[in-house]
Amino acid sequence: MRRSVKKIKLIFVMILMVFTLVASNTINHYQLGANSPVSQECLIVGTGDCRGVSTTPSLPTPMPEIIVTEQDRFLAAIAPHLSTIPQVGSYEYILLRAYGAAFINQNPAVQLPATVLLQDEPETLAFQETLTMMKVDGTNDCYLQASAATALNEARSQQNIPLKSGYGSGDCTRSFATNLRFWYKYANRNTLEQVRAGKETAILGVVAPPGTSQHLWGLAIDLRVSNAQQRQALYEHGWFQTVAKDVPHWTYLGVKLEDLPQLGLKQQVINGISYWLTPL
Ligand SMILES: [Zn+2]
Numbered sequence: 001m002r003r004s005v006k007k008i009k010l011i012f013v014m015i016l017m018v019f020t021l022v023a024s025n026t027i028n029h030y031q032l033g034a035n036s037p038v039s040q041e042c043l044i045v046g047t048g049d050c051r052g053v054s055t056t057p058s059l060p061t062p063m064p065e066i067i068v069t070e071q072d073r074f075l076a077a078i079a080p081h082l083s084t085i086p087q088v089g090s091y092e093y094i095l096l097r098a099y100g101a102a103f104i105n106q107n108p109a110v111q112l113p114a115t116v117l118l119q120d121e122p123e124t125l126a127f128q129e130t131l132t133m134m135k136v137d138g139t140n141d142c143y144l145q146a147s148a149a150t151a152l153n154e155a156r157s158q159q160n161i162p163l164k165s166g167y168g169s170g171d172c173t174r175s176f177a178t179n180l181r182f183w184y185k186y187a188n189r190n191t192l193e194q195v196r197a198g199k200e201t202a203i204l205g206v207v208a209p210p211g212t213s214q215h216l217w218g219l220a221i222d223l224r225v226s227n228a229q230q231r232q233a234l235y236e237h238g239w240f241q242t243v244a245k246d247v248p249h250w251t252y253l254g255v256k257l258e259d260l261p262q263l264g265l266k267q268q269v270i271n272g273i274s275y276w277l278t279p280l
Helices: 002-035 037-042 070-078 091-104 121-128 146-158 176-186 189-196 228-236
Strands: 133-135 143-145 220-222 249-252 266-270 273-277
Touching (some): 091 189, 091 249
Antiparallel strands (some): 133 143, 220 249
16 A cells, blocks of 8 residues: 555656746746737736737646645656665665665666666676667776767866776676676675675675676766766766765766756765765
């Protein structure tokens, strides 16, 4: 029952988003009508030629008052990619909260997995085989999804933005095995149990649990960003920091900075760095 109410609310929010886009047009049309000489005169009873003109201006139907939260907007934005929202408190929900900002990508050419958790190497490979990849200019084997690479190449043509650890694939799209290897550099089986139980979250900003990294999706890169100009060039090309406290980690969202709040992401400044986080 709760689920269907949520679904109805989600559909309503999507309709509301479309309405918002056309609303200004509707208002403009109404104002044009009201300002034309004949309808102005007809607004004063008994003056002017009112034949065929209604003295009652047709106002747009008022929308019922509804509170649309950041979370509503976020869930509406990710719905085209993620048909099933994980249950609150589940491991997948925890992962969606930490890494799910990438799902707001509105570019139809960008692919995202059907779930936030890729189970193993074969599942990761099967997903990665569906991607159209492109090399990041000036690197040996750093690949990203083509839209992400194109945007990054443009940003890096404006500003010198080095990769975190050099010019290899480790900073870019990774295999399941690399994700696993990185995890065991910083964490262990017990840490994973703690994360799954919702008792440990800090590690998520250091390293992603096996099968959950944005680097598996071809939409993340680790960079060495040291000044505002580099940051600005990345923002202008749809790249943002979306994983709290993971300083070198950048995510391709493919949208403008000013559109992020409308898509439900919330800005949080931590140690002087501006992150765009999910509202979950
Ligand atoms: Zn990273």
